[in-house]
Amino acid sequence: MSIALSAIRWFEDLGIGDIASVGGKNASLGEMIRQLHNQGIRVPEGFAVTAEAYRAFLDSNDLPAKIHEQMQRYEAEQATLHETGQTIRKMIQQARFPDELAQAIREAYHQLCERYGEEAPDLAVRSSATAEDLPEASFAGQQESYLNVRGETALLDACRNCFASLYTDRAISYRQQHGFGRLQVALSVGVQKMVRSDRASAGVIFTLDTETGFPDMIVIDGAWGLGESVVKGAVDPDEWRVFKPALDEPRYRPILGKRLGSKASQVVYAEDDGQPTRTVETSPQMRGQFCLEDEHVLQLARWAKVIERHYGRPMDIEWARDGLSGELFIVQARPETVESRRLAGELKSYNLKERGPVLVQGPAIGSAIASGKAFVIKHIDEAERFEQGGILITDKTDPDWVPIMKQAAGIVTDHGGRTSHAAIVSRELGVPAIVGTGDATTAIADGQLVTLSCAEGETGLVYEGQLAFEQSLLDLSQVPATRTRIVMNLASPDAGFRWWSLPAEGVGLARMEFIINNIIKIHPLALTRFDQVHDDDARKLIEQLTAGYADKREYFVDHLARGIGMIAASQYPDPVIVRLSDFKTNEYANLIGGGQFEPHEANPMLGFRGASRYYSPRYRDGFALECQALKRAREQLGLMNIIAMVPFCRTPEEADKVLAVMAEEGLRRGEHGFQVYVMAEIPSNITLASEFAQRFDGFSIGSNDLTQLALGVDRDSADLAPLFDERHPAITTLIRQLIQVAHEHGRPVGICGQAPSDHSEFARFLVEAGIDSISVNPDSVLAVRQQVARAEAGG
Numbered sequence: 001m002s003i004a005l006s007a008i009r010w011f012e013d014l015g016i017g018d019i020a021s022v023g024g025k026n027a028s029l030g031e032m033i034r035q036l037h038n039q040g041i042r043v044p045e046g047f048a049v050t051a052e053a054y055r056a057f058l059d060s061n062d063l064p065a066k067i068h069e070q071m072q073r074y075e076a077e078q079a080t081l082h083e084t085g086q087t088i089r090k091m092i093q094q095a096r097f098p099d100e101l102a103q104a105i106r107e108a109y110h111q112l113c114e115r116y117g118e119e120a121p122d123l124a125v126r127s128s129a130t131a132e133d134l135p136e137a138s139f140a141g142q143q144e145s146y147l148n149v150r151g152e153t154a155l156l157d158a159c160r161n162c163f164a165s166l167y168t169d170r171a172i173s174y175r176q177q178h179g180f181g182r183l184q185v186a187l188s189v190g191v192q193k194m195v196r197s198d199r200a201s202a203g204v205i206f207t208l209d210t211e212t213g214f215p216d217m218i219v220i221d222g223a224w225g226l227g228e229s230v231v232k233g234a235v236d237p238d239e240w241r242v243f244k245p246a247l248d249e250p251r252y253r254p255i256l257g258k259r260l261g262s263k264a265s266q267v268v269y270a271e272d273d274g275q276p277t278r279t280v281e282t283s284p285q286m287r288g289q290f291c292l293e294d295e296h297v298l299q300l301a302r303w304a305k306v307i308e309r310h311y312g313r314p315m316d317i318e319w320a321r322d323g324l325s326g327e328l329f330i331v332q333a334r335p336e337t338v339e340s341r342r343l344a345g346e347l348k349s350y351n352l353k354e355r356g357p358v359l360v361q362g363p364a365i366g367s368a369i370a371s372g373k374a375f376v377i378k379h380i381d382e383a384e385r386f387e388q389g390g391i392l393i394t395d396k397t398d399p400d401w402v403p404i405m406k407q408a409a410g411i412v413t414d415h416g417g418r419t420s421h422a423a424i425v426s427r428e429l430g431v432p433a434i435v436g437t438g439d440a441t442t443a444i445a446d447g448q449l450v451t452l453s454c455a456e457g458e459t460g461l462v463y464e465g466q467l468a469f470e471q472s473l474l475d476l477s478q479v480p481a482t483r484t485r486i487v488m489n490l491a492s493p494d495a496g497f498r499w500w501s502l503p504a505e506g507v508g509l510a511r512m513e514f515i516i517n518n519i520i521k522i523h524p525l526a527l528t529r530f531d532q533v534h535d536d537d538a539r540k541l542i543e544q545l546t547a548g549y550a551d552k553r554e555y556f557v558d559h560l561a562r563g564i565g566m567i568a569a570s571q572y573p574d575p576v577i578v579r580l581s582d583f584k585t586n587e588y589a590n591l592i593g594g595g596q597f598e599p600h601e602a603n604p605m606l607g608f609r610g611a612s613r614y615y616s617p618r619y620r621d622g623f624a625l626e627c628q629a630l631k632r633a634r635e636q637l638g639l640m641n642i643i644a645m646v647p648f649c650r651t652p653e654e655a656d657k658v659l660a661v662m663a664e665e666g667l668r669r670g671e672h673g674f675q676v677y678v679m680a681e682i683p684s685n686i687t688l689a690s691e692f693a694q695r696f697d698g699f700s701i702g703s704n705d706l707t708q709l710a711l712g713v714d715r716d717s718a719d720l721a722p723l724f725d726e727r728h729p730a731i732t733t734l735i736r737q738l739i740q741v742a743h744e745h746g747r748p749v750g751i752c753g754q755a756p757s758d759h760s761e762f763a764r765f766l767v768e769a770g771i772d773s774i775s776v777n778p779d780s781v782l783a784v785r786q787q788v789a790r791a792e793a794g795g
Contacts, residue, residue, distance in 0.1 A: 007104040011190075012033050015031050022048040024130075039306050046193060085168055092167070123193065125162060125189060125192075126189070129166065196323050201222050201320075203237060203291075206419065207315045210418050211497070212498055217569065218241070224282055232421055235265055235417075238259065240257065253637065348471065348473055360444065365422075372391050374449070396416050405426070434460035487505055491513070493515065505773075506577075507571050509645075525621065564639070580623075582609065610646070611647070614662075615660070649682075652691040678700075681702030681709070686706075693747045699738060699742050706731060707725070707726050764791040
């Protein structure tokens with residue numbers, strides 16, 4: 001067969017079964033054009049220069065034997081990896097295309113010109129290895145791509161350079177590491193019309209949470225300009241997290257997380273200086289705004305879900321937005337190769353036992369902790385001074401850094417996001433990393449002892465000094481089934497994703513206060529009544545935190561809704577009970593701008609807290625924000641598994657007032673399946689259980705407050721600690737009474753607290769009393785399930 005007949009394959013004629021001929025990247029592009037175009041997914045047109053063409057190119061220049069000889073010399077340690085790669089690349093770059101092959105490429109190029117009606121369209125020319133993107137081996141980033149290629153001569157040069165890039169040092173090393181033979185992997189070249197993202201934005205999508213493997217989240221990163229700045233980790237990108245199950249319902253807009261990246265630079269076309277592209281600084285205005293509108297984010301997320309469903313596995317996708325047409329495009333899609341291979345039935349947990357001064361922070365990659373000597377290495381030619389087990393501190397990484405990354409106990413970069421090269425490789429290696437810190441290479445001294453912690457949520461912290469930490473391995477493979485539902489107490493939105501794989505059946509207590517205190521930080525009345533805030537320092541802080549929000553109230557609602565949504569998403573569709581704010585007045589006063597809005601109380605524990613605040617004119621407008629956030633999380637973000645819970649509700653009359661206020665704010669019990677529970681933490685909740693059961697859909701026992709109030713014991717008093725015991729007959733009698741009455745009214749009863757995990761006999765009592773659910777901290781879920789299973793079996 002003439003090489004011209006097998007040298008070119010148009011994308012629309014390709015499918016995923018053509019990897020051997022055109023490589024994983026090109027086969028996937030063809031698969032999407034053929035199979036997913038009718039579902040609205042746009043992929044730029046183009047063609048593949050096949051692996052057969054690559055082999056013909058080598059054969060016509062007598063290169064296979066020469067390459068084999070150079071590889072033999074390297075393996076015999078007669079030449080270094082660098083010398084070997086350089087020699088082979090030079091041979092390929094100096095070789096000539098056979099006339100028939102060159103003509104076939106030129107003719108395909110001219111057909112592409114005709115399709116687009118352009119004399120010399122700008123092209124993306126990308127390498128596509130024939131073993132690429134297999135689930136067990138990711139070749140991403142190993143070969144080169146060339147952008148803004150124009151004209152047939154430039155195209156042939158780019159194809160030749162792609163062939164040569166199969167023998168970069170990193171590519172040779174990677175193939176050897178994964179057991180591929182000297183000439184086993186061939187190279188195809190994809191030639192595609194450029195998407196003019198140099199005038200808009202581009203980035204990466206993962207169809208699972210990249211840090212935890214949580215499968216119901218889509219993570220999108222993006223920045224201004226061509227996408228290579230995101231892929232190579234050269235910028236700190238914008239990031240969005242989208243809840244996957246809610247995407248099929250058009251009325252939902254399930255963007256649960258948004259983070260504005262600094263996006264300090266962008267890659268654009270360079271028409272005048274002899275280079276196809278160049279990197280330029282972005283303007284302050286571009287840095288201060290997201291590179292995509294929410295509508296674009298949702299469109300990309302829906303496409304990502306379609307692509308994942310088609311391939312039947314988590315995917316790593318590249319997208320681009322054309323600044324001329326405004327259209328979105330998918331330019332690559334390959335299997336995700338790290339989190340999707342995580343071993344089931346096993347969950348590692350890390351706990352930092354002490355703290356120190358924080359040197360830098362940034363997005364956490366992984367959930368581990370590492371400590372050791374910091375090596376600040378700004379250039380790869382300094383790599384030889386890095387020591388095994390050190391902490392690598394650098395500006396950013398690319399595939400040339402992989403050998404040094406393999407030796408590191410932890411990695412910290414100045415630039416990059418969760419989908420940057422440093423992040424992807426760190427996950428693959430199982431090495432904790434913190435990316436996009438901004439100033440790690442200057443804030444951390446070379447040789448300094450540091451501790452890198454990725455075990456405290458989505459923000460990773462580098463502490464000064466070597467701090468003590470512990471690691472534990474939770475075995476999820478032998479988990480007994482129980483009639484009693486075992487659920488979790490959660491506060492941090494990040495924690496939900498960290499523990500999503502635990503055998504829990506929902507969240508029994510999601511504490512709203514954590515989100516307000518740690519993420520929002522501002523007293524709600526300082527937002528609803530900003531004109532009344534007298535403290536100048538507080539006003540400045542509020543202005544800074546709410547920058548970008550025309551209405552300061554929206555800052556509170558937006559952050560609270562997304563935070564609640566993140567927790568609810570981690571357990572969807574199981575129920576997640578969100579307790580309305582339960583700060584005491586002294587705790588509210590500690591929020592920014594809160595001091596002037598809170599009374600001074602002698603005993604805040606028994607004062608203006610819980611339900612009494614919600615209908616009071618003193619806090620009514622603040623509570624309205626809480627209601628709006630709950631409503632948004634359910635009805636806009638799509639987390640209809642959220643149940644609201646009213647704390648410290650002293651009387652049935654007070655319950656009526658709170659429910660009336662919630663209804664005024666659009667949260668009507670029973671409407672759209674909305675349920676409201678009450679905390680059973682005051683003796684009146686038990687003695688009047690029948691009346692409370694007529695007003696609420698369920699009860700959750702707050703054993704700490706119930707014990708304190710029933711026994712008259714201050715739970716914070718060290719002197720009275722021996723008297724504070726949830727197992728006391730006074731408490732167990734109340735619990736048994738509540739369960740009986742609630743069940744008579746068809747209302748479920750749960751309990752929140754550590755007593756069931758601390759005391760096996762208490763767990764047995766709860767099971768015997770007929771408790772419906774037990775909610776404990778995540779690290780106690782397995783132990784409590786074991787305790788409950790034994791109790792249910794009569795043990």
